[in-house]
């Protein structure tokens with residue numbers, strides 16, 4: 255199958271035609287790559303089990319890792335799950351946006367979407383193309399990140415093409431995503447949110463709204479709370495090491511058999527340059543005071559390192575609060591194994 259990439263400018267006739275074409279494909283049970291504000295998704299009609307099965311096949315995704323159903327309104331979400339008072343509050347505050355709610359699943363949702371769990375994950379994205387696609391298809395869209403299982407999530411249409419060429423008929427190109435890390439996932443069944451995957455909407459923010467925000471600690475749950483979090487993830491072929499600052503980065507580099515690529519802050523890059531590291535080994539991605547560009551650029555930087563055949567990466571650690579918690583969560587997984 256040839257994969258077509260269609261650039262989408264929403265308020266143009268060609269943009270509307272691209273959305274209509276993508277929506278037709280969703281309705282006929284095919285897969286479409288599309289942008290959201292977090293990362294690119296690989297979508298199928300969430301109510302057609304056979305279409306959802308194609309997602310697992312295209313990604314090479316383990317069957318026990320459930321998907322997020324994307325909606326474009328509260329009205330579309332309500333028949334899919336039992337909304338708790340907490341979920342209603344979180345949805346009111348954060349939807350549309352990068353928050354996924356795990357709730358008791360209603361019978362309308364096929365087993366395969368939830369990987370057989372009694373719960374379903376729901377998200378109302380804020381990206382205009384994602385919203386237009388769901389609205390036009392007039393059905394909830396099941397969508398994981400549009401990468402091959404285990405690879406860094408796609409933040410550009412070109413990344414989706416890298417992983418999905420010849421496996422899916424269409425990718426909607428909406429340019430680079432805004433956030434760059436996947437949505438915050440919370441279990442919203444109880445009184446307080448339980449953080450299953452950190453994202454841009456932080457635990458601190460959720461605790462302020464809901465009175466508290468809990469974290470499952472290792473060993474506290476029989477099954478991993480967000481099944482996907484147990485798999486190797488976000489992993490480039492290069493080996494990834496984490497360093498707190500330039501002196502730790504230099505120590506690690508000195509022990510490696512080949513020169514690493516440094517994915518670091520502007521400040522650390524300057525210190526490394528002063529210590530004699532060549533400029534072509536340095537990728538300054540962010541300033542220490544503003545982590546948003548680190549979140550936005552990290553997956554693309556990991557992919558580029560692979561394309562360029564890098565063997566070793568040294569990435570800068572950040573403080574584990576707010577967005578920093580989400581960045582460290584992804585870096586730790588990239589560095590695992």
Ligand code: TXA
Pocket residue numbers: 290292293294295296319320321322354356368371373374375377379397398399400435436437438439450451479480481482483
């Ligand atoms: O930002 C995002 O969430 C992106 C865009 C495309 O919306 N999607 C995404 O999907 O990251 P995926 O499949 O790559 O990650 C979904 C995560 C996995 O860790 C999965 O295990 C968890 O959500 N999840 C899905 N359904 C769940 C459920 N019923 N209970 C617990 N965790 C669930």
Ligand code: MG
Pocket residue numbers: 398399407
């Ligand atoms: Mg993913």
